[in-house]
Amino acid sequence: MSTTTRSVVLVTGADLAEQALSLLGDYEVIFAGKTPTEDDIVALCAKYNPVAIIVRYSKVGDKAMAAAPSLKVISKHGSGTDTIDKVAARARGIEVVAAAGANAAAVAEQALALLLACAKSIPALNTRMHGGHWDKATHKSLELGGRTIGLVGLGAIGQRFARMVDAMGMRVVGFDPYAKDLPDYIQPVDLATIWREADVISLHCPLTEENRNLINAQTLAACRPGVVVVNTARGGLINETDLLAALQTGQVASAGLDSFQIEPMTAGHPFQGAANLILSPHIGGVTSDAYVNMGVAAAKNALEVIARQSVAA
Structure with a gap:
């Protein structure tokens, strides 16, 4: 057990924005390193028996919570809390909070970048050009204006992305049972309508046990032939084997993915080298601005919980 006289905030990463560290000045901040394992977090x-954990990487499960009797709050450096055992936290009276919206601009821009890369075949054409080819006579891109995009998840990221694609002249339909007061350019629909009508499907929802493998052989078969799939949310939303099969048959024309079932992706993954599949290493929210925004929000959220619990005690 740590002998420090100050309460500890544990960060499951190697760094935190200076602005966030300034907010945590009354605490000793301990960093877990660049790639901490779940066992590292438990140790x-x-x-150190932290009062708060700011989660950047790795999972925080019941063993870690049991090892920290002073723990009051687990604060996500971002919006997705699927790496935190929320059932265990609830049972122990530990609050779980997220920096919702702090990286909305960054992730929405990544979704747009992946969508455009898919529609315009930018990576493939770039490779061909560098190889000395000129494919103007044979290539046809997908024009997005006038086509329908279906968004699954209409939180801060989904709505920001919706504004972008609406500006491009796309028809925007979306599914989110929790979204309220949607802008006029988003038409709320059910999932069946998205599968049936969307030329593009983009995922912006948290991962739950209910929606795991939401994109699978059955739902892809219900989609329009040649649908484009974009995922900047969580890899577990997609059955990767089924998506790859649909890409090979052409039922999915192309896909742009920023998250995966198992991360980091290792050598030999079936996605590597697959045609019409554009990959990025879960960096949608990794910008200099989002780094500051998420760090500050995570720190503020943790401090608010600690302050509230201290008053209640």
Whole structure:
């Protein structure tokens, strides 16, 4: 157990924005390193007994919580809390909070970049050009204006992305049972309508046990032939084997993915080298601005919980 006289905030990463560290000035901040394992987190909890954990990487499960009896709050450096055992946290009276919206601009821009790369075949054409080819006579891109895009998830990221594609002249339909007061350019629909009508499907929802493998052989078969799939949310939303099969048959014309079932992706993954598949290493929210925004929001959220619990005690 740590002998420090100050309460500890554990960060499951190697760094935190200076602006966030300034907010945590009354605490000793301990960093877990660039690629901490779940066992590393448990060991650090046992050593330092933190009052708060700011989650950047790795999972935080019941063993880590049990090793830190002083733990009051687990604060996500971002919006997705699927790497935190929320059931265990609830049972122990530990609050789980997220920096919702802090990286909305960054992730929405990544979704747009992946969509455009898919529609305009930018990576493939770039490779061909560097190889000395000129494919103007044979290539046809997908024009997005006038086509329908279906968004699954209409939180801060989904709505920001919707504004972007609406400006491009796309018809925007979306599914989110929790979204309220949607702007006029988003037409709320059910999932069946998205599968049936969308030329592009883009995922912007959290991963739950209910929607795991939401994109699968059955739902892809219900889509329009040649649909484009974009995922900047969580890899577990997509059955990767089924998506690859649909790409090979042409049922999915192309896909742009920023998240995967298992991360980091390792050598030999079936996606590597697949045609019409554009990949990025879960960096949608990784910008200099989002880094600051998420760090500050995560720190503020943690401090608010600690302050509130201290008053209640």
